[in-house]
Amino acid sequence: MAQSICLIDTSKCMGCRGCQAACKQWNQLPAEKTTFEGSYENPPRFSADTWLRVAFREHAGNNSRVDWYMAKLGCMHCTDAACMQACPAGAIYRSDEGTVNIDQVKCIGCNYCVTACPFQVIGFDRLTSKTRKCTFCHDRLVSGMPPACAQSCPTGSITFGDRRDLVARGANRVDQLKAAGKTNATLYGLNELDGTKMMYVLADSPEKYGLPADPQVPVQTRIWNAIFTPLRLLVIVAVAFGLWSNRSQTKEIEQAKRSNE
Numbered sequence: 001m002a003q004s005i006c007l008i009d010t011s012k013c014m015g016c017r018g019c020q021a022a023c024k025q026w027n028q029l030p031a032e033k034t035t036f037e038g039s040y041e042n043p044p045r046f047s048a049d050t051w052l053r054v055a056f057r058e059h060a061g062n063n064s065r066v067d068w069y070m071a072k073l074g075c076m077h078c079t080d081a082a083c084m085q086a087c088p089a090g091a092i093y094r095s096d097e098g099t100v101n102i103d104q105v106k107c108i109g110c111n112y113c114v115t116a117c118p119f120q121v122i123g124f125d126r127l128t129s130k131t132r133k134c135t136f137c138h139d140r141l142v143s144g145m146p147p148a149c150a151q152s153c154p155t156g157s158i159t160f161g162d163r164r165d166l167v168a169r170g171a172n173r174v175d176q177l178k179a180a181g182k183t184n185a186t187l188y189g190l191n192e193l194d195g196t197k198m199m200y201v202l203a204d205s206p207e208k209y210g211l212p213a214d215p216q217v218p219v220q221t222r223i224w225n226a227i228f229t230p231l232r233l234l235v236i237v238a239v240a241f242g243l244w245s246n247r248s249q250t251k252e253i254e255q256a257k258r259s260n261e
């Protein structure tokens with residue numbers, strides 16, 4: 001099970017958003033009210049209640065044609081995970097199944113993981129002061145079920161299975177796409193961040209799907225991790241005190257405002 005991944009073949013995605021709905025349904029995430037921002041991508045960004053979005057990108061194609069680029073996007077479950085290195089509370093951990101998850105009890109809501117993630121997939125919940133993101137449906141994995149998004153995809157764009165099999169299948173598909181003229185086709189996530197548990201067959205360059213071409217752990221996150229990991233307990237207390245003090249001051253200001261009204 002530790003070697004299982006999802007292969008997302010974007011050349012098979014028709015943008016039905018079945019995966020998006022399945023993610024919301026399985027994880028009991030409420031819908032969000034959004035407004036049209038000039039793109040079919042909806043919701044337009046990740047949040048504590050939106051862990052999966054389907055990219056709908058329009059690019060100029062041949063003969064004045066518009067080419068659509070669609071892909072299911074979300075946490076990549078990186079081997080070299082910036083979020084884990086950034087978290088001062090040790091709340092982000094790798095499970096036995098290889099998923100990267102956030103312990104909601106340990107999270108202190110500092111948002112360091114949100115800024116460190118090169119894919120910007122972590123959302124902050126203002127009500128609970130916790131961060132949340134895709135769990136790779138860890139609760140389903142441990143029960144022997146595939147992630148809800150993979151289960152729901154009607155075109156087979158998302159496949160769950162053994163890493164070696166899916167890497168071979170993905171490499172074959174990339175070869176087919178290249179032979180068909182898609183010279184920029186690539187297997188994304190094979191080498192990026194030492195390998196990711198969400199891997200993509202892209203028919204064109206990653207940026208066209210809204211993915212970074214060369215995702216990296218920010219240098220400041222690596223330095224932070226190297227210096228502060230041995231001092232973790234001290235850092236947790238200092239950051240938690242800073243957050244508590246900020247919130248107390250905000251409350252005092254609000255109370256003072258109310259009593260002056």
Ligand code: SF4
Pocket residue numbers: 074075076077078081082083084100116117118119120121122133
């Ligand atoms: S995609 Fe972002 S949140 Fe997910 S494991 Fe990688 S760094 Fe962490």
Ligand code: SF4
Pocket residue numbers: 022023024026027051052074133134135136137147148149150
């Ligand atoms: S693996 Fe589960 S939590 Fe992650 S995007 Fe798919 S359905 Fe959502």
Ligand code: SF4
Pocket residue numbers: 012013014015016017018019020054071072152153154155156157158
């Ligand atoms: S369910 Fe499959 S085909 Fe539909 S949007 Fe998601 S990945 Fe694409």
